[in-house]
Each structure stands twice: as C-alpha cells, then as structure tokens.
Amino acid sequence: MQEGSLEAPTRHPIAWQDDEFYDPDLLDAELRRVFDICHGCRRCFNLCDSFPQLFDLIDDSETEMVEDLPSESFKPVVDACTLCDMCFMVKCPYVPPHDFDLDFPHLMLRARAIEHKKGETKFADRELAKTDRNGKLATKVSGLANWATKESNGLTRSAMEKTLGIDKRAHLPRYDSKQFSKTPAKAMPAVNLEAPNFGRKAAIYATCYANFNDSTPGRAALDVLSHNGVSCRIDHPHCCGMPLLENGDLAGVAKSAEAVAAHFGPLIDRGYDIVALTPSCALMLKFEWPLILPDNPTVQKLAEHTRDLAQYVVELAKDKGLVEVPEMASRIGLHFACHSRAQNIGAKAMEMLKLIPGATPTIVERCSGHGGKWGIMADNYDTAVKLARPTVRNLKKGNPDYVVSECPLAGPHLREVMKASGGEDVPERVGHPIELVAKAYGF
Structure with a gap:
C-alpha cells in the first residue's frame, strides 16, 4: 500500500446522529484497525501522550499484537488525546483520501461520545x-x-x-470583573477614517476566555483594527463548545453551533467579517462545526466568513495595506499553537509579527502540553509539564525580549514551566502576538 497521497487531506462529516456511531463493538473493531496501523508506522511517537501510551501498551504485551489486547486497556490512550489534530494535520500519511482512511482524533472523539452517552463523563x-x-x-x-x-x-x-481532580500546582485563568462583550460604546476606540481599510466591519467573537478571563488580546485587537479603519463590535452569544467536544458531548456542541451561527448570520448579511480571538474557537467555527452539522447552511456560511485574528490582520495588510507600523526592534519567541496550525492557513501570527519593522520573530512548532482542560488535571499535569519543557527550551534559545502564543491557555502554562525551571529571564506575560502589534503602534 502506498504511503501518503498526492491529494489534499479531507475529513468526513461526523456521523454522531447514526446509531452505528455508538455501537461499542464497531468502535472496538475500528480502534484495533487504526491502532494496528499506528503501531506499524509510529511516526507520531513524539506528539501527545496518546501514542507513547499506545506503543508502550503494545510493546509490553505478551504477543505485541493489537488483536490480543483487552478492550479495557484502550481507555488511557483515548483519555490522553487532547484533540489537537496535529497527528491528522502534520504527521499521518494515511488520512483520507488514502485507502486506510485514518482520522485518529475523530476516532478518539467517537470513543468519548460513547462514554458520554453512557453517562461516564466525570x-x-x-x-x-x-x-x-x-x-x-x-x-x-x-x-x-x-x-x-x-x-x-x-x-x-x-x-x-x-x-x-485539578492539580494544585496548575495555573488557572483569573477572571475579569467585567465581561469584555459588555464594553460600553464610549469605551470603544475611534475608527481611523483615513486608514486604507476604512469601510470594513468586523464582529469580534470574544470567546469565553477573552470575555470572562483576560480581555487584553481583545482590547489590543480593537486598537489595531480601529486604527486601520475597521469598525468593530464585540459579540459573545455562546461558548463555541470546544470543552463539550473534549467530553464527547456532540449534541451539546451542535446546540452551541446553532446558537452562535444564528447570531452571526444576520451580521454576515450586513457585511461584517467574523473574527475569533482564540484559535480553538476559530477552529470550531471553521472546521469542526461544518463536520458536525454538514446540512446546516447557516453554520456553513459562518465557517466561510470566519477569520482567526492573526489571519485577519494579515488579510488586511495584503488587501489595502496597514497604517505604517512604527519600528520596534525586538527579538520575539513565537509559540505556534496547535489549534492555529490545525486551521491549515499557515503561520499567520509569524506573518503578522513581521509587519513590525525591526522585529525578528522566531517560531517554535511544538505542543505546549496544556491541551484545553487536560493539562490542569492531577492525572495529567506532570505530563503536561514534560511536554512543555522542550517547547520552553526552544522559545528561550534566541534570548527573546518577548514570548507570545496565540493560545491563551498555552501562554500562561509555558510561563509557569519557565518559572519552575528556575530561570531568571521569565517574561512578565506570555500574551497574544496582537499585543505586540498594538504596542508597536503605541497603544
């Protein structure tokens, strides 16, 4: 069988409303088929902890054959998957349209969906x-x-x-005293009427993190976009459902998708671009929701009109150009978050940072180890730290003046690992790259 394909990877709609999707015997057979292929390949050995768990399970067994493994031994492999999509996007040579038809993350999602339907979610x-x-x-x-x-x-x-079960050492996000989506009109920055992109309109999807925990990237985005002529509004109709996806609650995700799409649909019709502040949420709107509700035209329309924040700024720069960015000589360590990579749009944060004259960004494409709520749990925290250490080492190689990550959970986690390693050059903050663009503009 030929490895790889000359065609672009594709994904099938998730058949979560079919009875066969929840058949435990069919799931077990598919797990064994996929695990056997993964066992023969092992290209994903250095990604998340699912693959070391799987390979150790096979290697430590009496026959070293997947077909002889007890079904209950598969659960740790399923639990270790953070749904980062990196195996599907960057490593696996057997994704569709290859005949092997492997989609490891969505298979782990199916296993969790069955657990959730049985009432086994913690x-x-x-x-x-x-x-x-x-x-x-x-x-x-x-x-x-x-x-x-x-x-x-x-x-x-x-x-x-x-x-x-939340590890007492894990950093937990702080909460703001006010919701970002309730920012009064008088506090919104004035639109630059002379900017080249004057006339464009953007509805900023605040996302749960920016709305409740840390609005700093959102405020920076408002400043940068308004300065470049974009008229902005802030919306948070509902959570994107990524935490529900992690639990296998696909019906819950579908409800979130319907609510958010219904809210943004009329805004799209009025000419608004939809800009998501968090990569995980952008990934849900652009890619996961259309696979969960493939027959919902409003969901499909939202997917087509959604942009990740860095993607949107780069799009503005390539369209009519940005207001000249002042020089800011600085070395920047950029963590390329998994859910930014999984959007298959390239390193847009890197492109955005290069718009700052004098800035020299260096990109690190490694997992932070956080994985949504996975990394804060006591069962996973030590592994989350272990996964983050090589990322931290690579980020610090160039002695950066700033360290940034598009993922609002990865950034603080990486900073905590830096602090725990005993170094003196721990950054005050590991924020979103848009904050450095705002800083260069003088905001």
Whole structure:
C-alpha cells in the first residue's frame, strides 16, 4: 500500500446522529484497525501522550499484537488525546483520501461520545465545560474566585485537587470583573477614517476566555483594527463548545453551533467579517462545526466568513495595506499553537509579527502540553509539564525580549514551566502576538 497521497487531506462529516456511531463493538473493531496501523508506522511517537501510551501498551504485551489486547486497556490512550489534530494535520500519511482512511482524533472523539452517552463523563469535566455559566458567575465575584483559584492558596487548591481532580500546582485563568462583550460604546476606540481599510466591519467573537478571563488580546485587537479603519463590535452569544467536544458531548456542541451561527448570520448579511480571538474557537467555527452539522447552511456560511485574528490582520495588510507600523526592534519567541496550525492557513501570527519593522520573530512548532482542560488535571499535569519543557527550551534559545502564543491557555502554562525551571529571564506575560502589534503602534 502506498504511503501518503498526492491529494489534499479531507475529513468526513461526523456521523454522531447514526446509531452505528455508538455501537461499542464497531468502535472496538475500528480502534484495533487504526491502532494496528499506528503501531506499524509510529511516526507520531513524539506528539501527545496518546501514542507513547499506545506503543508502550503494545510493546509490553505478551504477543505485541493489537488483536490480543483487552478492550479495557484502550481507555488511557483515548483519555490522553487532547484533540489537537496535529497527528491528522502534520504527521499521518494515511488520512483520507488514502485507502486506510485514518482520522485518529475523530476516532478518539467517537470513543468519548460513547462514554458520554453512557453517562461516564466525570463530574469535573461536565462542570468545567459549562464555561458561560462559570464565567458569568465568576466575573460577578472575581475577587473571591481569583483568591480561591490562586496557586498559593493551599487551602482551596488542595480541596479542589481532592474533589475535582485539578492539580494544585496548575495555573488557572483569573477572571475579569467585567465581561469584555459588555464594553460600553464610549469605551470603544475611534475608527481611523483615513486608514486604507476604512469601510470594513468586523464582529469580534470574544470567546469565553477573552470575555470572562483576560480581555487584553481583545482590547489590543480593537486598537489595531480601529486604527486601520475597521469598525468593530464585540459579540459573545455562546461558548463555541470546544470543552463539550473534549467530553464527547456532540449534541451539546451542535446546540452551541446553532446558537452562535444564528447570531452571526444576520451580521454576515450586513457585511461584517467574523473574527475569533482564540484559535480553538476559530477552529470550531471553521472546521469542526461544518463536520458536525454538514446540512446546516447557516453554520456553513459562518465557517466561510470566519477569520482567526492573526489571519485577519494579515488579510488586511495584503488587501489595502496597514497604517505604517512604527519600528520596534525586538527579538520575539513565537509559540505556534496547535489549534492555529490545525486551521491549515499557515503561520499567520509569524506573518503578522513581521509587519513590525525591526522585529525578528522566531517560531517554535511544538505542543505546549496544556491541551484545553487536560493539562490542569492531577492525572495529567506532570505530563503536561514534560511536554512543555522542550517547547520552553526552544522559545528561550534566541534570548527573546518577548514570548507570545496565540493560545491563551498555552501562554500562561509555558510561563509557569519557565518559572519552575528556575530561570531568571521569565517574561512578565506570555500574551497574544496582537499585543505586540498594538504596542508597536503605541497603544
């Protein structure tokens, strides 16, 4: 069988509404088929922890044959997958249209969907996935919430580890006191009427993180886009459902998709571009939702009109050009987040940073180890740190003045690993690359 294909990789719609999708015997057969192919290839040995788990499982077995493994031994492999899509996007030579037809992340998703339908999703995973509810409550009592979740609070963090399984050493996002989507009109930056892109309109999808936890990238985006003539508004109709996807709750994801698409559909008709602040959310809108609801035209329309933030800025620069960016001589270490890579649009953050005269960005294409809520759990935290260490080493090689990542969870996690390694040159913040563009403009 030929390895690889001359055709572009494709993905099948997820058949989550078919009864066969939830048949445990059919799942078991497909897991064995795919695991056997992965065992013979092993190209993904250095990605997430799923593959080392799988290969150790096979190598330590009596016959070293996938067909002889007990079905219950597959669960750690499924649980270790962070749905980062890197095996599908950059490593696997057997993805469709190859005859082997491998989609490892979506197979792990199917296994979780079956667990979820059986009611086996853990309590902590279910509650952490309710990001809108949690955010709305926590922003009202942000002082108390941030006190309770601070790593130095041994009392509450120890209790959280015992009851929810969240590692007491893991960094947890702080909460803002106000929702970003409720920014009053008088606080919005003025649009530059003389900018080359004056006349364009963008609806900024705040996403849960920017809306409830840290609006810094959102404020920087508003400043940069407004300065370049783009009239902006901020919207957060609903969570994109990525935490639900991690749980295998595909019906929940579909509801999120329908709600968000219904909100943005009329704005698209009025000429708005949809710009997502977080790569994971952009990935959901552009790629995952159309596979979950392939027959929903509003979802398809939203996918076609959604842009990742860095992608949008580069698009503006290539269309009519940007207002001249002042020089800012600086060395920048850029972490190329997995969900940015999985969008298959190239390193747009790298292109964006190169728009700053005097800036010398260096890109690092390695996993941060965080993986949504996966990396904060006590069962995974040490592995998350282990996965982050080579990324940190590569980011620090050029002695950067700034370190940035498009992923708002990866950035603080990488900073915590830097701090734990004992170095003195720990950056004050590992924020979004748009913040450096805003800084160059003087905002």
